Amino acid sequence: MADDPAFDPIEEAQRQWRAHGWDDAAPGMGVVTSIMRAQQLLLARADAVLGDHDLTFARFEVLTLLSFTREGRLPMGKLGARLQVHPASVTSAVDRLERQGFVRREPHPTDGRTTLAALTESGRAVAATAGARLNAEVFEALDLTDAEAEALVALLARLR
Template identity: 45%
Template structure:
């Protein structure tokens, strides 16, 4: 219960900070961040939905809002007519870059400043162990830039 309460309250704090300082919800920041880490700053909408744990319709609504801001553009996938690509624009990258320092500061203030260096290492190890297990599932889509290593073998999983 402590874990669920912590994640819930941290998400709410990050959302409030981003709304106040950058005029975007945390969900939009996450979409922009995932696109910024992807090759050519582009992902299939279906992959982006899986990475952000969003339904297709919820992601489509969010991307529509991001398109109106000029931060994302949609285009047909050249090798699969059924798929649509979401691409981060230069304006979207600039909005993400402007929002990032405040977001990072909020993560530090709300999470890492409460921990000593040993606890930070423990948290990293705990998250890495859980991520390794979760990423091994056949249906798992791991966010771009995530380093998934197996602590038992020190090898990269994904």
């Protein structure tokens, strides 16, 4: 059964949910389980690429966001807001990137309470190299049409 390529374990789980009287929860269980499994698979693909650059996806996102800004720097709080992550996660990512020489902390020029994360030249270079590989090996290799990808992003936006 599990070796049968036509067998879908999530469809079977939904069937079991319904068989056990959880009809109302079956569709949501299928969505959550599908997203979690897809996330595991996609993260493994991204990690395989980024590991060659000694990056995690979280640190890659910080580098890329900084590289997209005009001056290559942003306040730490704004990084967290734009990446939709907890401030502690931003601090941890910036700490590691700073140790790697990809980012440096700078005082804000007009707000003494704010610290900026600033991209270094080596950080800009690794972001570009890793980004090109992620584009080619992960983002462009999803086996979805543009319309399917856009529809999926729109659906997931409702959950986010």
